[in-house]
Amino acid sequence: MIVVKVGGSAGIDYDAVCADMAARWTAGERLILVHGGSGETNRVAEALGHPPRFVTSPSGYTSRFTDRQTLEIFEMVYCGKMNKGIVERLQRLGVNAVGLSGLDGRIFEGRHKDSVRAVENGKVKVLRGDHTGTVERVNTGLLELLLSAGYLPVLTPPASSYEGVAINVDGDRAAAALAVALKAEALLLLSNVPGLLRAYPDEGSLIREIPAGDVEQYLEFAQDRMKKKVLGAAEAVQGGVRRVIFGDARAGQPVSAALAGAGTVVS
Numbered sequence: 001m002i003v004v005k006v007g008g009s010a011g012i013d014y015d016a017v018c019a020d021m022a023a024r025w026t027a028g029e030r031l032i033l034v035h036g037g038s039g040e041t042n043r044v045a046e047a048l049g050h051p052p053r054f055v056t057s058p059s060g061y062t063s064r065f066t067d068r069q070t071l072e073i074f075e076m077v078y079c080g081k082m083n084k085g086i087v088e089r090l091q092r093l094g095v096n097a098v099g100l101s102g103l104d105g106r107i108f109e110g111r112h113k114d115s116v117r118a119v120e121n122g123k124v125k126v127l128r129g130d131h132t133g134t135v136e137r138v139n140t141g142l143l144e145l146l147l148s149a150g151y152l153p154v155l156t157p158p159a160s161s162y163e164g165v166a167i168n169v170d171g172d173r174a175a176a177a178l179a180v181a182l183k184a185e186a187l188l189l190l191s192n193v194p195g196l197l198r199a200y201p202d203e204g205s206l207i208r209e210i211p212a213g214d215v216e217q218y219l220e221f222a223q224d225r226m227k228k229k230v231l232g233a234a235e236a237v238q239g240g241v242r243r244v245i246f247g248d249a250r251a252g253q254p255v256s257a258a259l260a261g262a263g264t265v266v267s
């Protein structure tokens, strides 16, 4: 089993990702696709007059403050436009893809965090009314059911809280939890950069290999949103996934290239 997470930042070539996935799936590989949608969510939120608000925790992690209205916009884009766009591409390529959010069948489940500590103007504030959380449980039974019947699952946040409330969760960490739960042999985290860069945004500074036990030391190179990816990679390898690859989804055959060792390989 290979879990592929493709981000939602500008420049990602979804046609290339889907064509590569379809070829590998048709050849008999077991795959699951998880996707993001942050870039499009920001655009739609602006257009709807509810601009995105990003907050930074005292430990330096950036996240989207997700009030109820933001959650609804997030769902429109992630579960609607992005998910159906990917499912349609795969269907056109002859793959019977099924698009589901983590809320459906509680595929991704975790604790609802209603408040977040954020640093604003040098002060730590507690913001309430946040609909976020972290995936702690994965409904592998439902996914196995789909896979064994020949369907390729295309998954996206939000997740379900234990009380059944939709919560915004980080897609990279959700994909990591999924890869661990399914005992995947590899987790690919594909985005609009060649991999983890030592001196972002210099693409010549690509880090080629990271020993599995050292991932957390590489957090220092990751800025803002890349930190969650590095954290996801650490969680996956600690959970037994043998290879995590940060790869480039902007062109070519993103899945095959990453599996062949392009990008940053954590193993």
Ligand SMILES: Nc1ncnc2c1ncn2[C@@H]1O[C@H](COP(=O)(O)OP(=O)(O)OP(=O)(O)O)[C@@H](O)[C@H]1O
Residues within 6 Å of the ligand: 006, 007, 008, 009, 035, 036, 037, 038, 039, 171, 172, 190, 191, 192, 193, 195, 196, 197, 198, 199, 200, 221, 222, 223, 224, 225, 226, 229
């Ligand atoms: N050291 C680094 N190396 C590579 N990219 C970095 C680094 N530090 C920060 N970044 C940024 O991290 C971004 C990738 O994270 P981001 O969460 O935006 O992507 P995504 O997975 O495509 O999106 P989504 O949240 O929609 O799934 C890159 O576009 C880059 O701007």
